[in-house]
Amino acid sequence: MDKYNKKRRLRMSILLFAFLISLLSLLYTNLIVDKLKIEERKKMELYALALKKFAEYDNLDADMSLVTEIITNNTTVPLILTTDTDSILAFVNFNPKKSEDTKYMESELEKIKLTQEPIIISLANNEEQRVYYKDSTVLTILSWYPFVQLFMFALFILVGYIAFSNSRKAEQNSVWIGMSKETAHQLGTPISSLLAWVEILKNYPEIDSYMSEIQKDINRLDVIARRFSKIGSSPDLTLEPIAEVIKSAIEYMQYRTPENVNFNYNSSPNSEVSIMMNRSLFEWVIENLIRNSVDAMQGKGNINFDLSVTGKKLYLDISDTGKGIHKRYYKTIFSPGYTSKERGWGLGLSLAKRIIENYHKGKLFVKTSELNKGTTMRIVLNIQQTLN
Secondary structure, three states: OHHHHHHHHHHHHHHHHHHHHHHHHHHHHHHHHHHHHHHHHHHHHHHHHHHHHHHHOOOOOOOOHHHHHHHHOOOOOOEEEEEOOOOEEEEEOOOOOHHHOHHHHHHHHHHHHHHOOOEEEEOHHHOEEEEEEOOOHHHHHHHHHHHHHHHHHHHHHHHHHHHHHHHHHHHHHHHHHHHHHHHHHHHHHHHHHHHHHHHHHOOOHHHHHHHHHHHHHHHHHHHHHHHHHHOOOOOOOEEEEHHHHHHHHHHHHHOOOOOOEEEEEEEOOOOOEEEEEOHHHHHHHHHHHHHHHHHHOOOOEEEEEEEEEEOOEEEEEEEEOOOOOOHHHOOHHHOOOOOOOOOOOOOHHHHHHHHHHHHOOOEEEEEEEEOOOEEEEEEEEEOOEEOO
């Protein structure tokens, strides 16, 4: 669990670092935009001054080249010149086609008035004109730049995370499959020897009462070895009565758990259905969930099985009265290597989820859990055919 807490803290640190970089970029770009707005305001004030000088020129022989250059050089800032009553006199740098519509220009003027204070031009004879302007195209694009940058940065992180996650999962899958097959191979030799010794011991009648149980456990070891050998390959699926399979797994585990653990099985009237499954692997999933429940209850409590059918879906809820799971670990517990026990590899729930979701096309997840009260695991499967 400490390993997963460290990974979570590392992910949070990376996300926080990325957020700080994005925030600094946003603040810096906004600072630049604010400075450019001040500069643009100064240019518009100079433009207004040029308009005023142009209007007040009485001497036709005077040099107006500077004034004219200031006025004509504005090719980027949308600007509207109005009277003191906001009647439009002239405008520049608006959409040529749309600006032919008087209502469009009046609408643009109203929008500008909401965002910018006008620049007042005081003329002779107490006349007044006003200059309204919008941010230039460059300034508008620059103001959106940090948000585009933030989006691209987030997209890059997302793509990188997905690629890394898929690569890591593929590597983990390869390791678990190799480990499973090697485990099956290593179990094969001692199981064969045990089977031979059982045949020899059958010649001693005085221990017949023990032999049947020993035979069952050795057969179970053989089943377990075959289960591990199937991990990573496509198992054969056959139509099996789900209720019978569940009861068989419960019966086997019931005699191998502490006496203080009570098993309760309930099913709806329409739950006598068959499911396409690999019986050996599915029984292993049930047994694994039972073992986890027994460990969570520390060998004392109730395990309830509720089987129901709704439409074309079959639901199996396995509930215990154990210590429960914190909500933040609902998904983590299915990760390979995760375990809250002092001993164990943390493979059980990971393999169980793989068996249900990859091989049986179903779902395995934590339905509900409450600390110190218990947990309910849910298996969802598709129904193929109803038994007659």
